Amino acid sequence: MSYKWNHVASLQRPEIKLESLKEDIKEYFKISGWEKKLQNAVYSELSVFPSPSHPAAPPEHLKEPLVYMRKAQGSWEKRILKSLNSMCTELSIPLARKRPVGEQKELLNKWNEMGTDEPDLSLFRPVYAPKDFLEVLINLRNPNYENGDSLSFRTHLGLIQVPLKVKDIPELKEFFVELGLTTGQLGIDDSTQVPPELFENEHVRIGQKVLAEQDSAAAQQYIRQGSPTALRAELWALILNISSQPEDILYYEQLKTNVIQHDLLVDSLIYKDVKLTASNDDYYFVFEDYLYQVLLCFSRDTSVLGHFAYNSASPPKSYIRGKLGLEEYAVFYPPNGVIPFHGFSMYVAPLCFLYHEPSKLYQIFREMYVRFFFRLHSISSHPSGIVSLCLLFETLLQTYLPQLFYHLREIGAQPLRISFKWMVRAFSGYLATDQLLLLWDRILGYNSLEILAVLAAAVFAFRAVNLMEVTSLAAAEAVLADLSTLKVMPLLQIFLFATVT
Amino acid sequence: MSRVSVPCHVKGTVALQVGDVRTSQGRPGVLVIDVTFPSVAPFELQEIMFKNYYTAFLSIRVRQHTSMHTPAKWVTCLRDYCLMPDPHSEEGAQEYVSLFKHQSPSMTFPKWLSHPVPCEQPVPLLEGLPDPSRVSSEVQQMWALTEMIRASHTSTRIGRFDVDGCYDLNLLSYT
Numbered sequence: 001m002s003y004k005w006n007h008v009a010s011l012q013r014p015e016i017k018l019e020s021l022k023e024d025i026k027e028y029f030k031i032s033g034w035e036k037k038l039q040n041a042v043y044s045e046l047s048v049f050p051s052p053s054h055p056a057a058p059p060e061h062l063k064e065p066l067v068y069m070r071k072a073q074g075s076w077e078k079r080i081l082k083s084l085n086s087m088c089t090e091l092s093i094p095l096a097r098k099r100p101v102g103e104q105k106e107l108l109n110k111w112n113e114m115g116t117d118e119p120d121l122s123l124f125r126p127v128y129a130p131k132d133f134l135e136v137l138i139n140l141r142n143p144n145y146e147n148g149d150s151l152s153f154r155t156h157l158g159l160i161q162v163p164l165k166v167k168d169i170p171e172l173k174e175f176f177v178e179l180g181l182t183t184g185q186l187g188i189d190d191s192t193q194v195p196p197e198l199f200e201n202e203h204v205r206i207g208q209k210v211l212a213e214q215d216s217a218a219a220q221q222y223i224r225q226g227s228p229t230a231l232r233a234e235l236w237a238l239i240l241n242i243s244s245q246p247e248d249i250l251y252y253e254q255l256k257t258n259v260i261q262h263d264l265l266v267d268s269l270i271y272k273d274v275k276l277t278a279s280n281d282d283y284y285f286v287f288e289d290y291l292y293q294v295l296l297c298f299s300r301d302t303s304v305l306g307h308f309a310y311n312s313a314s315p316p317k318s319y320i321r322g323k324l325g326l327e328e329y330a331v332f333y334p335p336n337g338v339i340p341f342h343g344f345s346m347y348v349a350p351l352c353f354l355y356h357e358p359s360k361l362y363q364i365f366r367e368m369y370v371r372f373f374f375r376l377h378s379i380s381s382h383p384s385g386i387v388s389l390c391l392l393f394e395t396l397l398q399t400y401l402p403q404l405f406y407h408l409r410e411i412g413a414q415p416l417r418i419s420f421k422w423m424v425r426a427f428s429g430y431l432a433t434d435q436l437l438l439l440w441d442r443i444l445g446y447n448s449l450e451i452l453a454v455l456a457a458a459v460f461a462f463r464a465v466n467l468m469e470v471t472s473l474a475a476a477e478a479v480l481a482d483l484s485t486l487k488v489m490p491l492l493q494i495f496l497f498a499t500v501t
Numbered sequence: 502m503s504r505v506s507v508p509c510h511v512k513g514t515v516a517l518q519v520g521d522v523r524t525s526q527g528r529p530g531v532l533v534i535d536v537t538f539p540s541v542a543p544f545e546l547q548e549i550m551f552k553n554y555y556t557a558f559l560s561i562r563v564r565q566h567t568s569m570h571t572p573a574k575w576v577t578c579l580r581d582y583c584l585m586p587d588p589h590s591e592e593g594a595q596e597y598v599s600l601f602k603h604q605s606p607s608m609t610f611p612k613w614l615s616h617p618v619p620c621e622q623p624v625p626l627l628e629g630l631p632d633p634s635r636v637s638s639e640v641q642q643m644w645a646l647t648e649m650i651r652a653s654h655t656s657t658r659i660g661r662f663d664v665d666g667c668y669d670l671n672l673l674s675y676t
Contacts, residue, residue: 082675
């Protein structure tokens with residue numbers, strides 16, 4: 001937080017008395033708007049950081065309380081490091097190097113059109129793909145939980161074998177109460193057949209009021225019913241407590257300078273990922289240049305390191321060349337500690353529809369990452385972590401569509417094998433963009449990723465009839481290959497509130 | 502009043518089983534841990550702190566010598582305190598737990614033990630209101646600080662990731 005204290009000078013008047021000081025300050029905060037800003041900042045911290053834990057709990061307990069999960073995350077990270085190191089060695093490319101001045105000038109000149117570059121990336125391969133990560137999650141075991149080798153009533157029928165607590169439908173109905181049948185929703189009640197006087201007009205009016213009040217908590221509550229397209233960019237910024245101050249723009253420019261000066265191996269991974277995913281997507285290929293501008297800067301941003309306090313993952317470490325083992329030459333690599341995987345750029349792509357100013361787009365993405373997206377590719381017991389989402393998806397399917405679940409299992413098409421990639425990417429690249437943004441509205445509104453698992457189950461429920469007829473994994477994949485015509489809010493509403501069980 | 506940790510000896514767990522039946526399916530669900538306080542003068546117990554490992558419910562019984570003439574009595578001071586709301590899932594399985602002495606200051610050690618503590622954790626004693634003159638001097642310090650901040654230019658951390666301008670790296674480290 002960098003709040004200017006210039007305003008405080010106005011309180012240095014002789015008539016200010018110590019007895020009334022407290023009340024005067026409170027009054028001043030209210031009329032100057034600082035009270036609201038402080039409230040929003042506090043609300044933001046409460047939303048992001050875990051609740052205070054026991055004083056004896058060590059830092060690693062805050063990252064992840066279960067020891068076996070921490071160990072699994074550590075092993076997975078080691079595999080990623082080894083993979084990156086072998087890539088370095090095989091290709092004889094350093095992890096990082098300073099760019100010669102000529103190269104720096106060249107990059108600066110084409111900063112706004114890096115997409116036109118066609119470097120040879122054939123030798124680079126993504127460090128891992130979601131399906132590699134899924135295999136690790138499938139093999140997670142709690143050493144204190146006896147499954148036994150043979151199938152028994154204690155074995156889980158799905159792929160995830162760890163007994164995390166997940167919500168059932170009654171609990172989900174309570175949690176997502178604003179998605180109920182009697183509450184107006186954008187994505188349902190704004191369709192062309194519904195007269196706008198019934199819901200949409202009033203909802204837009206309330207949204208404008210919320211923005212005028214600049215209240216983060218109110219915005220978060222409001223957006224549970226969806227955001228009007230015209231207000232979305234501002235609402236998301238308000239909820240994430242992002243305001244573009246001059247120092248934020250300066251910070252972004254400094255990151256850009258870091259990109260110009262140092263070349264990182266992860267840059268090539270980012271290039272490759274963008275070329276393979278976003279550039280091939282009909283909706284997102286126009287934003288290719290923006291994606292480089294955001295992701296290359298993201299890799300250099302050391303402020304991201306702060307989120308590792310509550311992330312089960314840890315940033316990779318390296319030493320300056322020739323100084324191996326000397327702690328004063330130890331650094332994190334990449335500077336932000338995040339190694340991108342195949343599909344990573346899809347976290348940024350949808351945001352390009354909302355924000356066109358690079359530093360604002362950057363800030364929004366960074367906040368979305370340290371609040372939500374990091375949970376989708378690290379091993380933890382958190383209710384919004386990918387392991388819990390997988391278990392929630394499988395449990396919902398088993399409980400409410402047992403015939404479908406059993407059938408898919410029998411034909412060797414475990415449902416999670418199909419839905420995993422949707423959840424890891426928060427459905428980016430699978431849904432139409434307007435639908436995706438309605439979905440991400442609810443992620444922000446409920447401060448939870450659980451809706452991804454519920455939607456995944458709802459999609460299977462929607463296509464259940466076709467799925468019951470398939471006889472192979474490939475055929476099941478084909479039925480679920482194209483989600484671009486789906487309307488997410490009706491699916492969610494029907495699955496949660498209108499399915500007869 | 503400062504608090505110190507009391508040295509104690511924690512014995513190994515003993516399983517409680519019905520009769521002599523010992524089969525692999527009949528895993529006992531109750532384990533007993535004996536904790537003794539060797540050579541310690543009588544003390545006022547404030548807090549018991551431990552790290553859980555998959556215990557769902559906890560009961561604590563204490564044997565206390567009241568006087569030379571009456572025999573030592575076992576009293577239950579905690580019964581079935583819930584550590585894991587859903588024992589079949591991971592919630593609370595590996596958490597750090599503190600159990601506090603009951604809030605009332607008039608309760609001494611034996612009285613606390615004879616009143617079983619309810620399932621909700623008691624809140625530690627609230628502190629009294631601060632001294633006004635202390636507050637006033639702290640406010641003065643705050644003014645001085647704001648003056649200092651006003652005088653210096655706002656500078657966001659740029660966050661250097663290099664060491665003296667150098668960021669030439671070969672390989673990642675595994676440790």
